Amino acid sequence: MFDRISISRLDGLRLHRALPGRLLIFLVAAMTFLAALTITGVYGNHLLIKRWNTGAASVVILQLLDPDKPVQNSNRDFLGNRENSIMAFLQTQSDLASFHKLSAQEINELLSPWLHGNAEDFALPLPAIFELHLKDNKTVSANLLKGLREIAPDIIIEQSDFWKQRLNSLASSLQSCAFFALLIVVSVHIVVIALTTRTGLIACRQAIEILHILGASDYYIAQRFSHRNAYLTFIGSLIGCILFCPLLLYLTHLCLPFSSNPDWQRVFDQSWYSLWFAIPTPLFALFLFLPIFNALISWLTTEFIVYCWLRRLT
Amino acid sequence: MIQLEGINLHFSNKKTILEDLNLEIPQGAFCWLTGPSGAGKSTLLKMLHLEIKPASGRMEILGINPLKARRNLCARLRQRVSMIHQDYRLLSNLSIFDNVALPLRLQKIDKKIIQSNTNEILEWLNISHKQKAFPNTLSGGEQQRVAIARAVVHKPAILLADEPTNALDENQAFRLIDLFNDLNSIGSTVIVATHNETLIKNFPAPKLTIHDKQLWISDV
Ligand SMILES: Nc1ncnc2c1ncn2[C@@H]1O[C@H](COP(=O)(O)OP(=O)(O)OP(=O)(O)O)[C@@H](O)[C@H]1O
Ligand SMILES: [Mg+2]
Numbered sequence: 171m172f173d174r175i176s177i178s179r180l181d182g183l184r185l186h187r188a189l190p191g192r193l194l195i196f197l198v199a200a201m202t203f204l205a206a207l208t209i210t211g212v213y214g215n216h217l218l219i220k221r222w223n224t225g226a227a228s229v230v231i232l233q234l235l236d237p238d239k240p241v242q243n244s245n246r247d248f249l250g251n252r253e254n255s256i257m258a259f260l261q262t263q264s265d266l267a268s269f270h271k272l273s274a275q276e277i278n279e280l281l282s283p284w285l286h287g288n289a290e291d292f293a294l295p296l297p298a299i300f301e302l303h304l305k306d307n308k309t310v311s312a313n314l315l316k317g318l319r320e321i322a323p324d325i326i327i328e329q330s331d332f333w334k335q336r337l338n339s340l341a342s343s344l345q346s347c348a349f350f351a352l353l354i355v356v357s358v359h360i361v362v363i364a365l366t367t368r369t370g371l372i373a374c375r376q377a378i379e380i381l382h383i384l385g386a387s388d389y390y391i392a393q394r395f396s397h398r399n400a401y402l403t404f405i406g407s408l409i410g411c412i413l414f415c416p417l418l419l420y421l422t423h424l425c426l427p428f429s430s431n432p433d434w435q436r437v438f439d440q441s442w443y444s445l446w447f448a449i450p451t452p453l454f455a456l457f458l459f460l461p462i463f464n465a466l467i468s469w470l471t472t473e474f475i476v477y478c479w480l481r482r483l484t
Numbered sequence: 485m486i487q488l489e490g491i492n493l494h495f496s497n498k499k500t501i502l503e504d505l506n507l508e509i510p511q512g513a514f515c516w517l518t519g520p521s522g523a524g525k526s527t528l529l530k531m532l533h534l535e536i537k538p539a540s541g542r543m544e545i546l547g548i549n550p551l552k553a554r555r556n557l558c559a560r561l562r563q564r565v566s567m568i569h570q571d572y573r574l575l576s577n578l579s580i581f582d583n584v585a586l587p588l589r590l591q592k593i594d595k596k597i598i599q600s601n602t603n604e605i606l607e608w609l610n611i612s613h614k615q616k617a618f619p620n621t622l623s624g625g626e627q628q629r630v631a632i633a634r635a636v637v638h639k640p641a642i643l644l645a646d647e648p649t650n651a652l653d654e655n656q657a658f659r660l661i662d663l664f665n666d667l668n669s670i671g672s673t674v675i676v677a678t679h680n681e682t683l684i685k686n687f688p689a690p691k692l693t694i695h696d697k698q699l700w701i702s703d704v
Contacts, residue, residue: 180582180589182575380573383535384634385563386590388555484537 181386182377185398188370194399195406197362198468202410202460205355210418212348213453214425219341223334228267228304232256232318233326237298241321253298255321260300263317265308272299297326309335356467363399363471370395371479379483388480396472403468407461414457419445485511486532486642486673491541493524493531501527503697505541509675511641514668516684517677519694525677526570528694529644532675533567534558546641563591566640568648572631574619580630581606581615587638605633608663624651632660636667643667645676649683661687 237253250258253271260269272280277296304310310329318325371378378391422445491505501524509515519525530536531543534550543551545565550558566587574583581602588598606612609629619627628651635643643664649657661683664674675692678684684691693700 180578181586182578182582184577377575377577380575381586381590382559383533383562383567383573384587384590385559385561387559390590484535 181381181394183374183381183391183394184377185370185374185394188373189366189395189398189402191402194362194366194402195409198359198403198406198464199410199413201355201359201362202407202464203414205352206411206414206457206460207417208348208351208355209456210421210453212345213450214421215341215344215348217425217450219338222337228308228334230302230304230310231328232300232302233328234298234300234322235324236295243320252322256298256300256318256325259317259321260302263314265305265311265314267303267305269300269302272301359464359467360471363403363468364475367395367399367472367475368479371476378480382480382483388477391480392473392476395476396469399472400465400469404461404465407464411457411460418449418453418457422449485509485544485546487542487544489542491531491538491543493527493536493538500697502531502538502694502699505699507692507699507701509673511546511673512668512671513690514664514674515676515690515692517675517692517694518679518684521679523694524697525694526646528699529567529646529675529677532642533565533644534562563587563638564640565642565644566635566638567644568628568631568635568646570646570650572619572627574627574630574634576619579616579618580611580622583619583630584615584633584637587634591638593638601637602633605637609633625653625656628652629656632663636663639667639670640672642673643675645674647677647679649678649680654682657683658686 234252234256238251240250241252241255257271260266274296277299280299310327315327318327381391419442423442426448486507486509488505488507491502491507492500493502493505494500505528517525517528527536531538532545534545537551543549546561548557548561550561553561575586578586584606585598585602588601603612603615606615609632611626611629611633614622614626619630622630628648632645632648635645645664649660652660657680661676664676665687668674691702693702
C-alpha cells in the first residue's frame with residue numbers, strides 16, 4: 171500500500187491539480203444533502219401512510235337492525251338468525267384482520283352520552299354493531315358487500331376506506347415524484363463526475379500520453395483517476411450527511427407523534443440528543459450507505475470515461 | 485525479433501510515408517537507420533513503438549502481433565520496447581530522478597533496485613548532480629541524456645533511438661554508442677536513427693535507409 175502511494179505521487183499525473191478537490195466535494199455534499207432530504211421524505215411519507223392504513227382507515231362499522239329475525243332470502247338457505255348468519259359469513263372473509271361484535275355493555279357506553287341514562291331502560295330495539303378491521307392495503311371488497319346485503323339488505327355499512335384509497339394514491343404519486351427527484355440527483359452526480367474527469371484528462375493529457383508510451387496500462391491510468399474521484403465523493407457525501415443530521419433530527423421530532431413507538435411522548439419531551447435513538451434504523455443505515463453508494467457511482471463513471479478517452483491512444 | 489510484412493503507412497492527410505515495407509531484424513541485432521530529413525525515420529520508429537498503426541500489413545514484435553493483441557498486452561509490450569524520442573518527451577513536473585525511475589516504477593520493481601539502477605545510469609551519463617532538478621532547467625544535451633537514461637534504465641528488449649546524439653558532443657556520442665553496444669551484448673535489439681556519418685563509419689553495422697517511401701538494407 172505504501173509503495174503504491176509513492177508510485178502514484180511520482181508518475182507525473184498531478185491529479186490534485188487536475189481534479190479540483192474542493193469544488194467536487196462541495197457539489198457532492200450539496201447533492202448528497204438533496205438525496206438525503208428526498209429519501210427522508212419518502213420514508214416519512216411511507217411511515218405515515220402505514221400508520222393510517224393500520225389505524226382509522228381500516229375500520230369498518232356494520233349496524234344490523236333486528237339481529238334476531240330470521241334471514242329472508244329466497245335464493246339461499248341460511249342457518250339461524252341474521253346476526254349468526256352475518257358472523258358465519260364474516261368468519262369466511264380473508265380480507266379481514268379481525269372482527270368483533272360490540273357487547274351490550276360497549277353499546278351502552280357508546281350511547282349513554284346521548285341518552286342520558288342506560289340504553290336498556292329506554293326499551294329501544296338496539297341494533298347489533300360489528301367492528302371490522304381490514305388487513306393492511308385491503309379495501310372493502312364487492313364480494314364482502316354483496317354477501318352482507320344478501321343476508322340483510324338493510325344493513326348499514328360505515329367505511330372510511332375510500333379515504334384510504336385516495337390517501338394511498340396520493341402517497342404513491344408523492345413516492346414517484348421523489349423517485350424522479352432521486353433519479354435527477356444521481357444523473358447530475360454522474361454528469362458532474364464525467365465533466366470533472368474529462369477536464370482532468372485534458373489537463374493531464376501530455377503526462378498520460380507519456381505514461382502510455384512508457385507502458386502504463388489503461389487500468390493503471392483509470393484507477394488513478396477513479397480512486398481520487400471516489401475518495402473525494404466519499405468525503406463530500408460524508409460532509410453532506412453530517413450537514414443533514416440537524417434537519418433529520420428536527421424531522422424525526424416532527425414525526426414522533428405519528429410513530430408506532432408507544433413511548434414517543436417521553437422521547438418528545440426529553441432533550442434533543444435522545445432523538446438520535448428515535449431515528450428509524452433503516453434511515454440511519456441508509457445514511458451510512460449513501461457515501462459508499464456515491465463513491466461507487468463516481469468510481470464507475472470515472473472508470474468508464476477514462477477507458478473511453480484512452481481508446482484514442484493506440 | 486521484429487518482423488514487418490507489406491506495411492503501408494500514411495497519416496490522416498493520406499500522404500503515404502512508407503509503402504509495402506518488408507523487414508526482419510533478429511533479436512540482439514544492432515542497426516543504423518538513415519535517410520534524408522522527412523523521409524519517415526521517426527515515423528517508422530514510432531510504429532515499432534506502437535504509437536502509430538500502419539494502414540495495412542502484418543507486424544510482429546517480440547512474438548506479439550500488436551495489431552491484433554489486446555490493449556493490456558500492448559501495454560506490457562511497450563514496457564519491453566523503449567524509445568528515445570527526438571523531442572525527449574520528459575515529464576516536466578517530475579524531477580530528473582523520477583523521470584528516469586518511471587519505467588521501473590510502472591513495472592512495480594522493488595524500491596531499492598529502482599534507487600540503485602537509476603543512480604547508476606544517471607552517473608554513467610554524467611547527470612547525477614542534476615537528479616533533483618526539473619527538465620526545463622536543463623540544457624538540450626542534458627535533457628537528451630535524461631531521455632536516454634529513461635530509455636535504458638530497465639534494460640529493454642528493444643531500444644529505438646531517434647537521433648540520440650544530435651545534442652551531444654562527439655565524445656559523449658561515442659560513449660553513448662558504447663552504452664548501446666553494452667545493451668546489445670546482453671541481448672537487446674538496438675536501432676539507432678541518425679544523420680551522423682562519422683558515427684556510422686566508426687561503428688560499422690547493418691544500415692537501413694529510407695528513401696522514397698522504400699526501405700533499403702545495406703551492410704557497412
Ligand atoms: N502526425 C503527423 N501528421 C501528418 N504528417 C506527419 C505527422 N508526423 C510526421 N508527418 C510527416 O511524415 C513525414 C516523415 O516524418 P518523420 O518525422 O518520420 O521524418 P524523419 O525521417 O524523422 O525526419 P528528420 O530526420 O527530420 O527527423 C514528414 O513529411 C512529416 O511531415
Ligand atoms: Mg525524425
